[in-house]
Amino acid sequence: MEKFGDIEIRVVGNYGNIKLSPDSYDINEIAVLLQNVEDLLYPINKKDRPLISYNLEEGSVKNTFRTGLQAVISLSAILAQINNVNSIDFLELKTAQAIENIQALSIQKNYEFEFKTSLKKDDEVELRITPQTNFVRTKNIWVDAELYFYGTLTNAGGKSKANIHIDTSDYGSLTIDTSKKFLEGHEENLLYKKYGVRVYGKQNIDTGEIDKSTLTLLELIDFNPKYDDSYLNALIGRAKKNWSGIDANDWVFNLRGTYEL
DSSP states (O other), X not given: OOOEEEEEEEEEOEETTEEOOGGGOOHHHHHHHHHHHHHHHOSSOOTTOOOOEEEEEEXXXXXXXXXXXXXXXXXXXXXXXXXXXXXXXXXXXXXXXXXXXXXXXXXXXXXXXXXXXXXXOTTOOSEEEOTTOOOOOOGGGEEEEEEEEEEEEEEEEOSSSOEEEEEETTTEEEEEEOOHHHHHTOOSXXXXXXXXXXXXEEEETTTOOEEEEEEEEEEEEEXXXXXXXXXXXXXXXXXXXXXXXXXXXXXXXXXXXXXXX
């Protein structure tokens, strides 16, 4: 049977001269939490995630989210680490962006956000975000990179902004910006065929993580991976001529270097 836990985000502040309460808490600000809590709890796999339920209560405004206990345990550890290092650079991209969005709302509205979980006793706050905190990513850890992905092209087009969607085994479905001119230049049907894509995007120099929202197409590469026995044997035959007279064991030994004991 699924076990559940709670995450409480208490918001303290004022709406004009009125102390915050459920009656004075605007739906746009509720939406910010609703949009970002999912990324805090399930930054990668949202498709198969457990239910997240929501309750709004007095005090000043207490937002309570109930979901799978495993996700609550994970979030509690993340909040503790943020407190310990006073940084969010170690977080996965979606989790870091969620914290940044709440930090931005704190500064904009002069609100204080107190995070608690059902794992802690009494009123122990696991993380506090205020207008004075600075939970934003270090900008220079994200660098421009040229990246390659391989998969099935599942969609291409867009009314105002052209893009392609490619389904990959390693990164899931990726949306890659392109130009209408590029799509117009391909008369053949691109959909449901295997392609490689060379793209420009942002990559974290510490973790190698890719910011999927920054991907722009540089080149579409025909990709038809198949085993060709005759082609492989032909390559082996050509290589044998180049390696004739060379002892493979000696070659590897010399490549590695020799060491006297």
